[in-house]
Amino acid sequence: MMRPIPPSRRRRSVLAGAAAALLPWSGARADDRGQPHAHTFTAAAADVLTVVGPWELTGLDPSRAGYMFSRMEVVETLLDVDDRGRLQARLASRWQVSSDGLEWRFTLRGNRRFHDGSEVTPENVLACLRRAHGRPGVLTMAGIRAITADAGAIVFTLRRPFAPLPYLLTHATCQILAPASFDAQGRVVKIIGSGPFKIASISMPQQFDVERFAGYGGLAIPGRVQKARYISVARSETRTLLVESGQADLAFSLDPPSIRKLQRSPKAVLKSQMLPRTTFIKLNSGHPLLADVRVRRAIALCVERQGIARALLRDPDLGASQLFPPSMKGWHDPALPALRTDPQAARALLEQAGWKPGADGIRQRGGQRLALTLTTFVDRPELPLIATALQEEMRQIGIAVRVTIGNSSDIPAGHRSGGLQMGLVARNFGNLPDPVATLLQDFGPEGGDWGAMGWRNAEVPALLSRLASGAAGTQDDRARVAAILQSELPLIPVVWYRQVCAVSRRIEGASIDPFERSYRISQLLWI
Template identity: 50%
Template sequence: MTKIHARWGWCALVLMAGMNVAHGKPLAMVGPWEIHSVDPASNGVFFTRMQVAETLVEVDSQGNLQPGLASQWSHSEDGLQWRFTLRPGARFHDGSEVSAEQVAFALQQAWRKPGVMTSAPIASIEAHEGALLVTLTGPFAPLAAVLAHPSTQILAKGAYDAKGEVTQVIGSGPYRITRLQQPQRVETERFDGWQGPQPAISQVSYLTVGRAESRTLMAESGQADIAWGLDPVSIRRLQQAPRVSIVSVTLPRTIQLKLNGADPLLKDPAVRRALSLAIDRRGMAAALLRDPEMAATQLFPPTLGEWHQPGLTPLAYDVKAAQAALAAAGWLLGADGVLHKGEERFALTLRTFPDRPELPLLATALQAQWKAVGVDLKVAVGNSSEIPAGHQDGSLQLGLYARNYALVPDPLVTLLGDLAPAGTDWGVMNWQSQAMEQTLARLGKETLPAGEAAALRRDIATTLQQELPLLPIAWYRQSAAVSRELKGFELDPQERSYRLDKLTWSTQ
């Protein structure tokens, strides 16, 4: 067996757990995200961010894999058998043991549902001599990264009903749920059975507040200690507020436009390139995001490291070139100011949602910019679920959203789904490239020399830049308003955790 990783100083941490811990006051957070489900397959990230549930594998700020509920892992020489040794003494919030049998059960439930685990060629998941054994049908280098995804979080047996569906979140993290009112509110308290240092803040609440203006007022007045999902106007206002400070970090996330490649108006790559040329990304980033550096010149942001390609010809803004390309494709401007090809009008509907407050603003800007080249764009602002629903039933033409390419620490795992022929809810739609499929599969199956792997990643980025099945709009900077009474706050650039266990009150 080839050993992959082992590190956790639990003895020292357990000794610290009984040391002086200041209780302090409860911590109140507000954000735009609804708690629409307790199922890890659809909303697992919320409960890992709240540090209620854990995954086998964790990730540090640089995206490197670290021990989670697994203290170490290894695989056979042929890469077909992986063994995960569990952290000794770990307990769920109901007091039950984090056993190999329960870990296997939880992962089996995740495996049977559509999601990231289906990207791995898994043959079986079972407990074996106190460890977890995962057997594959073929080599898959990023398996450990897959088991860091929030949808693979490990819950206690009592979290599931007789059919294996999750009915409550019973995790093993430093906080446990005391009250859950879907879709708006969750309250947690410090878990005394946590093996690590006990958090200084004993109680935390999260409240869904839809309007950015309301979240801003709550942060200003002290009703909220941390406010997430701020729009640029709110950030500028709060920068002058005496009670709060603004903390920001650039994320491996891209605001992008999903296109239906089977739609008659969008199936031609030349038309997609023309639509891209009609987008003033820098102007939008400067005016709406107040951050011109976030204008996306390619799909993968610089924060994705080896996937970002500085040598790619950047996506440009050129209205005349866009008009010429559309005319060459047979689209002529009619008396109504809209492009026509015979009896067909160039009219599209874009779906987006307000969970991230900048999305409707960017959609409205796109509407105006495309009108300048004769595209009649209707913007429909609704629920985030409408984009996946439109993907599934084929009715979606365009969808604007922000995609996190590092929710699995190895972006390859996300891309294996997003760029597959069938696409995913948040990936391509009715577009495929056989060459790209082969390249992605090779990256997943083999451990390649660094130079060869880099060349394959460059090929993928180049194809996406030329074909544009997804139109990058902007890269993403996350900001939060934080009470000046809080100490130790920092944003996780991987968006995995709110790091609540590191916080203290300045009066403590």
């Protein structure tokens, strides 16, 4: 007679099975899983730095793929940030706000030129920012009444104080392009920026090449990289092969088996950086099965965060004890009681909520089964594997979960339609260097595409609005927001994120931008 497998062993088994699915891919075809045939990779040219990542160029407009042109240092914004999130001058040399917080003035640098030789003037900067404000994007949250140019400065007039405004102006959707970038209808047809590199060629959607812009400076420094290329490569294993074979110099978004493999590579070294990103379960708190906070807490109690981090990410330190990772200074609260794993307590909560085990082990109440759908996507290779582990962990407390794997667009689409029940997502809270702006999007009164759904809480939006206004009580307000989210669980944190980049041994000076704004290729030197 077969003995039943103990629950703890079953949990280890599902994690081990998911981990086995991450074994390195042994093929060499670059077209598997939808990767186009457009490129035949050869050894990297001696004078061209090759960067590979999973992100395709989905368009030229800043709202589509502007972040890629920022990362390759082609375009600039008014301001930038350093590794600690402190504002730095870029096209604007200084900035100031009026005493009532309703007027911001950004003084532009003089003598700056675009890659086509035209001058960066207040008028064309103004045109780009007005265009960005008129489209869906980060500027819409600032309550902007008007944007004007005055005496060599850009002036924002607000309806209400909004302290994070300078951080919004670091976003890729607020990049400044030359007038010749647009056609007569205002569509972006060329990328003509003012950064250290200019576009040499673009092959949509996979590749673009850049070269140093003589008008920026830095050309004469011996050994400095002068030409670079970005190529979209869908599979992490393929990106790893390209680095190992000398066909790529920088490779981003690597999965755990690729990282282990490259640790022994004579062609590359690995660099890592904790990012302000958390993988969590986005719950539809308005759904009849999830509206009871006891059910949400039960799900949180069944998640084996350290086990998932150890088995699937090969990094036990990434188990998320709270929503905000340690890299989010001022938001991560060491005093907050950590999320824990306790399946027995989870079952007790479900009992209290009236959910009783059925004959098949799945809980029922009033003739309805506790059955839910968990939606995730393949853009990040670890997400489907984590979803499989969560499916089993929830089954063990009596919740039936069907996992559906699609595209990242399925999450916001499901939020807007109301059809999403649970979504497993990886949210970058550093998308804007001041997290308040991102959190306002996620936890406003109506929630957000990547944040709360069907969750009603008046205190969190009020606290975030007060933080955005620049009012006093900043640290206490942040701690209160974190505590409420930990208690009511509109999102259930699973793991944090560490970015790992493979760097060819033929270059030096590489570092990882914790806000993922730049690949910092202008700092690289050939060895």
